[in-house]
Amino acid sequence: MSGLELNRITKRFGAVAAVDDVSLTVPQGTFVCLLGPSGCGKTTLLRMIAGLEEPTSGVISVDGNRLNSTPAHKRDFGMVFQSLALFPHLSVGENIAYPLRIRGRSSSEQGARVKELLELVHLPGIEQRAITQLSGGQRQRVAIARALAVSPKLFLLDEPLSALDAKLREAMQVELRQLQQQLGITTIVVTHDQREAMSMSDQIVVMSEGRIQQMAAPIDMYRNPANSFVADFLGQANLIDAKADGPDALVPGGRIPGLSLVGSGGRISVRPEEVMVTSREDAPIHARVGFIRDMGASIEIHLDSEGAHYVVVASPQARPDCRVGDTVGLTIPAEACVVFESGRG
Amino acid sequence: MRRTPPERAADYFPIAYPAFMLGLFFVVPFAIMVAVSFFRRVQGGFYEPAFTFANYGRFLSVFFGEVLVFSLVLAGLVSAVCLLLGVPFTYFLTKLSRKAQVFWLVALLGVLSLSEVIIGFAWSTLLSRTAGLSNLLVAIGVMDRPDAWTPGFAAVLTGLVYQAFPYTVLVLYPSFSRLDPSLMEASRTLGASPLKAFSTVVLPVLRKTLIATFIIVFIFALGAYLLPQILGRPQHWTLSVLITDQAVYQSNMPFAAAMAVFLVVASLSLVVIVAALNRKGAGQ
Amino acid sequence: MSAVWLKRLFLSALAAFMTLPILVIAGVALNEKKTLAFPPQGFSLEWYAQAFTDDGWRAALVHSVLVATAAAAISVSIAVPIAWFLWRRVAPWARIVEVLGLAPFILPPVITALGALSFWATTGFYGQPWTVVISHGIFFVSLPLVTVTLGFATIDREIIEAGMTMGADDRTLLKTVVFPLVRPYIISGFAFAFVLSLNEYIVAYMTVGFTLETIPIKIFNALRYGYTPTMASVSVFFVLVAVVVFGLVARFGDLPKLLGAWSEGDKG
Numbered sequence: 049m050s051g052l053e054l055n056r057i058t059k060r061f062g063a064v065a066a067v068d069d070v071s072l073t074v075p076q077g078t079f080v081c082l083l084g085p086s087g088c089g090k091t092t093l094l095r096m097i098a099g100l101e102e103p104t105s106g107v108i109s110v111d112g113n114r115l116n117s118t119p120a121h122k123r124d125f126g127m128v129f130q131s132l133a134l135f136p137h138l139s140v141g142e143n144i145a146y147p148l149r150i151r152g153r154s155s156s157e158q159g160a161r162v163k164e165l166l167e168l169v170h171l172p173g174i175e176q177r178a179i180t181q182l183s184g185g186q187r188q189r190v191a192i193a194r195a196l197a198v199s200p201k202l203f204l205l206d207e208p209l210s211a212l213d214a215k216l217r218e219a220m221q222v223e224l225r226q227l228q229q230q231l232g233i234t235t236i237v238v239t240h241d242q243r244e245a246m247s248m249s250d251q252i253v254v255m256s257e258g259r260i261q262q263m264a265a266p267i268d269m270y271r272n273p274a275n276s277f278v279a280d281f282l283g284q285a286n287l288i289d290a291k292a293d294g295p296d297a298l299v300p301g302g303r304i305p306g307l308s309l310v311g312s313g314g315r316i317s318v319r320p321e322e323v324m325v326t327s328r329e330d331a332p333i334h335a336r337v338g339f340i341r342d343m344g345a346s347i348e349i350h351l352d353s354e355g356a357h358y359v360v361v362a363s364p365q366a367r368p369d370c371r372v373g374d375t376v377g378l379t380i381p382a383e384a385c386v387v388f389e390s391g392r393g
Numbered sequence: 394m395r396r397t398p399p400e401r402a403a404d405y406f407p408i409a410y411p412a413f414m415l416g417l418f419f420v421v422p423f424a425i426m427v428a429v430s431f432f433r434r435v436q437g438g439f440y441e442p443a444f445t446f447a448n449y450g451r452f453l454s455v456f457f458g459e460v461l462v463f464s465l466v467l468a469g470l471v472s473a474v475c476l477l478l479g480v481p482f483t484y485f486l487t488k489l490s491r492k493a494q495v496f497w498l499v500a501l502l503g504v505l506s507l508s509e510v511i512i513g514f515a516w517s518t519l520l521s522r523t524a525g526l527s528n529l530l531v532a533i534g535v536m537d538r539p540d541a542w543t544p545g546f547a548a549v550l551t552g553l554v555y556q557a558f559p560y561t562v563l564v565l566y567p568s569f570s571r572l573d574p575s576l577m578e579a580s581r582t583l584g585a586s587p588l589k590a591f592s593t594v595v596l597p598v599l600r601k602t603l604i605a606t607f608i609i610v611f612i613f614a615l616g617a618y619l620l621p622q623i624l625g626r627p628q629h630w631t632l633s634v635l636i637t638d639q640a641v642y643q644s645n646m647p648f649a650a651a652m653a654v655f656l657v658v659a660s661l662s663l664v665v666i667v668a669a670l671n672r673k674g675a676g677q
Numbered sequence: 678m679s680a681v682w683l684k685r686l687f688l689s690a691l692a693a694f695m696t697l698p699i700l701v702i703a704g705v706a707l708n709e710k711k712t713l714a715f716p717p718q719g720f721s722l723e724w725y726a727q728a729f730t731d732d733g734w735r736a737a738l739v740h741s742v743l744v745a746t747a748a749a750a751i752s753v754s755i756a757v758p759i760a761w762f763l764w765r766r767v768a769p770w771a772r773i774v775e776v777l778g779l780a781p782f783i784l785p786p787v788i789t790a791l792g793a794l795s796f797w798a799t800t801g802f803y804g805q806p807w808t809v810v811i812s813h814g815i816f817f818v819s820l821p822l823v824t825v826t827l828g829f830a831t832i833d834r835e836i837i838e839a840g841m842t843m844g845a846d847d848r849t850l851l852k853t854v855v856f857p858l859v860r861p862y863i864i865s866g867f868a869f870a871f872v873l874s875l876n877e878y879i880v881a882y883m884t885v886g887f888t889l890e891t892i893p894i895k896i897f898n899a900l901r902y903g904y905t906p907t908m909a910s911v912s913v914f915f916v917l918v919a920v921v922v923f924g925l926v927a928r929f930g931d932l933p934k935l936l937g938a939w940s941e942g943d944k945g
Contacts, residue, residue, distance in 0.1 A: 657785075
């Protein structure tokens with residue numbers, strides 16, 4: 049098959065398994081984000097794909113060719129490092145031409161390709177500049193151009209935008225995604241930022257403790273997280289323990305009508321924007337407002353009930369009429385709930 | 394405790410004592426030495442105040458010219474060999490585990506601090522006919538009978554490299570250990586073999602460090618005074634040996650001082666070059 | 678895989694190069710008779726014992742240790758105020774004092790030695806045993822100066838400011854925050870100066886060469902006037918002292934950091 053295939057990859061450092069039995073298929077031309085907290089093994093996985101680490105066991109193949117024993121410099125992949133790793137002794141042009149020079153391309157070919165790449169990353173004509181003269185965003189683009197110089201089969205990026213400030217980071221996310229679609233290149237990005245993963249990728253792979261927790265398209269993963277770790281890590285989630293009670297589910301402070309659980313109960317996840325605050329007396333759940341965070345574009349209300357914690361996000365148009373200390377009603381629609389460690393009846 | 398300029402007299406107090414000590418026991422002796430280099434020697438081992446360039450003039454002879462050239466060539470050779478061994482070594486060293494690094498560093502410091510006397514003695518033993526390596530080679534059948542490899546130029550060179558190698562590594566160590574490892578990795582992913590990555594990235598990035606180290610080790614080797622005496626023949630003596638010889642055995646202080654001043658000027662000009670290179674590096 | 682073996686071979690060859698001379702002198706000191714044969718003929722620990730029992734060697738050993746201890750103390754006493762002043766004060770001219778402290782170690786040692794000889798001869802103290810203590814003290818200022826300056830550089834100034842907001846004045850801060858943080862660097866600076874003074878030959882020779890025998894001077898004299906296995910055993914003892922001292926520095930401090938590497942945490 050075409051694309052990247054990882055088959056039961058494990059990497060041990062001493063007794064610790066940094067990556068634990070990971071299998072993954074990335075079809076040609078897709079944009080995949082490896083998402084997870086620091087230390088989850090995502091960078092180690094990327095470094096194994098690049099050939100900078102050797103897997104303890106398992107097979108890495110691209111387009112059906114086994115790559116395990118191919119050294120990094122013979123893989124023809126492009127990689128952007130977290131530190132960017134631009135060569136300080138070379139100019140912008142020389143940095144981008146480096147992989148071409150290594151491959152013995154003629155200097156006229158190098159020059160033409162450098163020019164083309166700098167236009168691609170919207171930095172035409174800065175060949176002669178020293179790396180130290182560039183801004184953070186410019187360095188980012190030069191690193192991307194350099195990694196793309198030999199039209200790699202696979203484009204790997206390790207936390208590429210982490211050094212940029214919030215605004216520039218969002219702009220670069222869009223640009224990176226557009227670039228990838230324009231080139232149709234198979235791309236794998238490691239990130240710990242769920243917004244970044246949501247906004248760029250075709251597929252998100254959430255990792256924790258060396259294992260894949262879920263792989264899905266961003267919105268599918270948001271709507272249907274496979275477990276409470278994914279629900280909590282990707283966006284905000286109300287994670288609530290629920291007990292079965294006939295056709296309903298009992299939750300702290302009340303019930304969710306129409307959510308019937310198999311067995312005695314389980315854990316449910318509800319996105320904060322699905323929960324509604326009401327002043328009606330007969331609301332199914334009652335909770336006390338502990339804290340209100342008004343961020344202009346949205347309002348976040350934190351509530352407590354019977355030791356449990358609820359978060360509600362409302363739009364300014366639907367601003368609930370409540371204050372800290374009030375007891376209000378909550379409605380959780382059964383169809384908005386995802387149930388773990390149990391099932392729906 | 395922000396950094397502030399000293400204001401009251403008491404603020405200057407901490408620097409007064411070091412300035413006094415270094416002034417009295419380093420600057421004054423140095424000045425005396427410079428002055429003596431212009432004095433006239435008196436028979437019987439003393440000298441009298443004068444202002445003569447005769448001591449410097451004597452230095453401009455074929456004999457001392459040859460010694461100077463020999464000293465410079467020897468120091469350059471030692472420095473080159475040390476870098477050739479030290480650069481790959483230091484690179485490997487910084488890739489080892491912290492524990493292994495500490496082990497090597499302790500060993501290197503141990504050798505570095507060894508007295509030249511001990512190094513000279515150890516190598517003269519190791520290269521001698523009765524106790525040396527040649528006995529080992531005879532035992533395994535490579536040589537017919539043991540041979541003495543000292544005194545000789547190769548012995549002097551070996552001894553000096555032995556002494557200067559740990560110094561070289563310790564001078565290189567900070568730069569190598571602070572080098573961003575992802576530079577090398579980036580080069581690998583861009584298609585360079587390990588050797589190619591080392592030569593196209595690591596060496597050029599550290600070019601200034603390498604030049605500075607060459608000069609620092611060069612000066613270090615220029616100061617060698619005991620090893621050439623212990624491991625070499627008189628034609629292998631360096632300027633430092635002659636200075637000692639003139640000062641102590643020939644009792645010709647003015648001439649020794651003149652040679653010492655010359656050595657300082659030579660060393661200082663090299664230090665100035667290093668400083669200029671470093672400033673250029675910092676400006677980037 | 679052959680590259681890995683090549684690297685191992687290279688490192689082993691260098692390890693052999695570094696240790697071989699020391700092994701040989703350790704071996705010749707085991708000879709039964711008064712000869713420097715290697716491999717040793719017979720086996721005797723007498724020469725090792727003689728380093729401490731022979732009056733001449735023991736006296737030289739005592740001299741060396743006393744000189745090194747006092748000289749290292751002087752070095753540290755000069756270096757610490759310079760480093761402290763440069764850290765605490767904005768005073769570019771004080772760099773001159775720093776350069777003076779570093780110069781003796783960068784210049785060829787024969788210069789310092791000849792300067793010391795001229796100075797002590799001119800002042801009439803030539804040959805006095807204490808002159809070598811002062812000259813060594815000056816000669817090795819560079820070592821504690823480098824380590825202590827590094828120590829001050831590692832102090833986060835916000836820590837000091839935090840102390841100030843908690844009500845500590847300059848003197849209290851110095852005693853309770855600054856000094857404890859710099860102490861390991863002072864100790865290692867002392868250790869460096871001590872070990873190097875112990876092994877120093879030319880300055881000692883030009884100041885007290887004819888009046889006070891230190892170990893390096895005695896070994897050199899023995900080299901000229903007749904080898905004995907005792908000089909080998911004393912040399913081995915000195916190697917051990919150096920390794921033990923630096924081993925202790927490594928045990929109680931972060932040796933790679935002291936020598937200029939980032940500390941482990943900074944590496945990321």
